[in-house]
Amino acid sequence: MWKVFGPKAARIPGDPELAALPAGELRERTDCTAAVRDVSFDVRKGEVFVVMGLSGSGKSTLVRCLTRLIEPTAGTIAIDGEDVGAMDKARLRELRRHRAAMVFQHFGLLPHRTVLDNVAYGLEIQGMGRAERRAKATELVAKVGLDGMEQRRPGQLSGGQQQRVGLARALAADPQVLLFDEPFSALDPLIRRDMQEEVARLHREEGRTMVFITHDLSEALRLGDRIALMRDGRIVQLGTPEEIVGSPADDYVRDFVRDVPREQVMTVRSAMRPARDGEAETGPALAPTATVAEAIEAVARSGGPARVTEQGRCLGVVDHHGLLAVVAGVPATVPPQGDGRKAAAA
Numbered sequence: 511m512w513k514v515f516g517p518k519a520a521r522i523p524g525d526p527e528l529a530a531l532p533a534g535e536l537r538e539r540t541d542c543t544a545a546v547r548d549v550s551f552d553v554r555k556g557e558v559f560v561v562m563g564l565s566g567s568g569k570s571t572l573v574r575c576l577t578r579l580i581e582p583t584a585g586t587i588a589i590d591g592e593d594v595g596a597m598d599k600a601r602l603r604e605l606r607r608h609r610a611a612m613v614f615q616h617f618g619l620l621p622h623r624t625v626l627d628n629v630a631y632g633l634e635i636q637g638m639g640r641a642e643r644r645a646k647a648t649e650l651v652a653k654v655g656l657d658g659m660e661q662r663r664p665g666q667l668s669g670g671q672q673q674r675v676g677l678a679r680a681l682a683a684d685p686q687v688l689l690f691d692e693p694f695s696a697l698d699p700l701i702r703r704d705m706q707e708e709v710a711r712l713h714r715e716e717g718r719t720m721v722f723i724t725h726d727l728s729e730a731l732r733l734g735d736r737i738a739l740m741r742d743g744r745i746v747q748l749g750t751p752e753e754i755v756g757s758p759a760d761d762y763v764r765d766f767v768r769d770v771p772r773e774q775v776m777t778v779r780s781a782m783r784p785a786r787d788g789e790a791e792t793g794p795a796l797a798p799t800a801t802v803a804e805a806i807e808a809v810a811r812s813g814g815p816a817r818v819t820e821q822g823r824c825l826g827v828v829d830h831h832g833l834l835a836v837v838a839g840v841p842a843t844v845p846p847q848g849d850g851r852k853a854a855a856a
């Protein structure tokens with residue numbers, strides 16, 4: 511998909527010479543901005559897909575194109591196999607209301623309505639009866655942790671609480687996909703953390719597909735099953751947090767993730783080596799999803815390697831060599847073989 515802003519934008523995706531120009535030169539030559547350039551990706555059912563990048567990298571444009579809040583210049587988009595480009599106005603309205611609801615940074619709450627009525631508003635538009643929508647809205651207000659505040663007005667809530675109302679309102683439509691456009695960037699760090707946990711909890715409980723825009727790397731790493739990292743309208747890397755931190759695609763990504771505490775993102779799989787001489791039977795056991803930080807603690811406590819096990823089977827072991835190598839971001843050197851055995855034989 512492409513989205514180009516500016517005069518005669520449609521000629522750019524099809525013109526290999528113009529399409530290859532760097533952003534600045536393209537602007538100089540054509541007066542156009544290619545906000546999204548030739549991106550292609552799938553969002554899987556049930557995943558949290560994060561679109562991240564610095565300001566101006568094209569995140570909002572990309573996500574708005576998914577439901578044609580912004581009309582793409584070229585390319586195709588399908589939701590559940592249905593071509594979004596072919597949808598008429600009514601079908602698009604239905605898509606945005608019921609299938610892919612957006613949670614914005616500025617929540618757009620109705621100031622004179624109570625929390626409950628704000629949440630029920632979407633249900634009212636859908637034509638749900640009063641009693642039913644009040645019951646449903648009460649349930650959703652509780653789900654986002656606002657029980658007891660049903661009768662307050664938005665002005666009587668903190669920013670984080672208002673964002674929760676926005677979230678409950680988006681959930682009221684029971685959409686297949688929730689699209690979040692930097693919903694927490696105006697919140698202070700503690701409340702932001704709180705809201706991230708709220709989203710993670712909702713996702714765990716409901717397994718709803720989520721597309722989440724952020725420019726905050728730690729937010730992306732915390733929430734994303736997969737992350738698309740954007741730069742100048744292109745996706746420079748798409749992968750799990752572990753792939754992005756552990757195998758950056760280029761120097762830009764490497765620089766981006768340089769300060770990430772690797773031990774909290776990388777899992778024991780990246781530090782694992784085959785088990786030797788009885789190691790498969792002894793030592794603390796860790797799940798393959800355990801982080802390197804958790805493994806460091808287990809190895810420090812036990813004083814020896816830990817096993818990585820899945821359904822009782824030992825997949826390999828992690829020792830301090832492998833764990834340190836992951837933290838340092840260098841390939842593991844093969845640990846000296848059999849020091850222990852030599853000592854025992856002596």
Ligand SMILES: Nc1ncnc2c1ncn2[C@@H]1O[C@H](COP(=O)(O)OP(=O)(O)OP(=O)(O)O)[C@@H](O)[C@H]1O
Pocket residue numbers: 515516543544545563564565566567568569570571572725
């Ligand atoms: N309506 C528009 N007309 C012209 N250029 C636009 C328009 N909307 C966005 N752009 C440009 O497209 C590029 C991508 O903008 P976009 O808002 O998608 O970035 P972003 O990554 O979401 O940024 P931010 O994090 O600051 O919101 C920017 O260079 C922006 O100036």
